[in-house]
Amino acid sequence: MPAVFTVDPHSGVPMYLQLIEQIKRSVALGVLAPGEQLPTVKQLAMDLTINPNTVARVYRELERDGVIETSPGRGSFIRGNGGVRNATRAAADVAAAAIDTAVREAKSIGITPQQARDLFQRAVEHWYPGQHETEDRSL
């Protein structure tokens, strides 16, 4: 598996959530491809030096969210297109949270709503060069 995950038990974010987010992001970015096999619970627990139950919980929740599928005796795999779509949706949640934080910060330092909109517009134009209106509604 090419993706390398890390967890920080001290970060204040539960380890299972850190891992879920990293795996979803890897799927959304294509680092983990559909059909790709995930390490066993034991292997990943040892790679990350974390309790196996934490990994088992991560796999359970990823399966519930439709990102991976587990077949007994064979292991856990990234689901087909559905998996990517589900993971992308999850990654969009992360983006929404980041935008929320940015707006809250802008407000706290006295930026007006109009200024905030201008800043946002400028960021959009910077990162989507040449695209006026995004047609992509898949998110």
Add this chain to the structure above:
Amino acid sequence: MSDLAKISINGLTKRYGQTLAVDNMSLSVPAGSIFGLLGTNGAGKTTTFKCMLGLAQPTSILFDGTPLVPEMFERMSYVPERCALYDWMTGAEHMELQRRSFRFYDHKRALQLMDLFGLDAKKKIGKYSKGQQTAMALVLAFSIHPEVLVLDEPSSGLDPVHQRHVLDLMISESTGGATVIFSSHQVGQVERAAERVAIMHEGTLRLTGEVEQLKADVKVIEATFDGDAPSVNGLQSDPSVGLVRRAGRLLRVYVRGNGDEIARTISTKGPRSLRILDQNLEDIFLTTVGASPAADLPES
């Protein structure tokens, strides 16, 4: 991994003369789990371990629901805090002793582990460094495919790489069905490897539960402001608020429950950033043994 208790300790009390080492302690360790025991020096951790192993006479300790029977020792490994190997014997001789003593001794496994810890089997234990002696005791403990591993400070004296190996071995044994109970002063190790934890202080059990759950029970709301952190009305009187710490631009509030409401109240003060975090195990430990400023503030 079932919820069946592999080890249950009920009302354990142990006195050494006038000293009450462990007072009415009860614990349950689920089969196949990794259980961490935290405590300051002299908290009673080692006494608890000794009682579990019948080295000191306990009140009531059950393995698989029955009192400790000699046959149980065959599937049990104990690594004491102070190394109990023979200085005049070599590593290889200790392995041979282990082979003769334990039916499930696995020599191939022992050799792999010697390799993992970089130990020379031809050397006498007396010539090993303190860390190497600890490692040797661990090799022997893990070489018998134990059902129960009792490890008292298993990583003391080991370098960080070998400390990781010890945790990985514990994790690996636990996925194979073994029950592991270990003590450590390194809270971070317990936080990573253990599913459940018990915190002992002055001979009594102060707190026990699932690590993730204990960490999530109390939220830490951390807000930074552009100027000095403002005072927030009603915070101290809120029954869910345990501790409010203000340091310059930083406001940190410990809240029992999910913390959303308190976070909203704080956000009306226009913080520059605001995060809701889980408590870390070190905070929990320090608060529990009364070593943190949190102790002299009103309980929620």
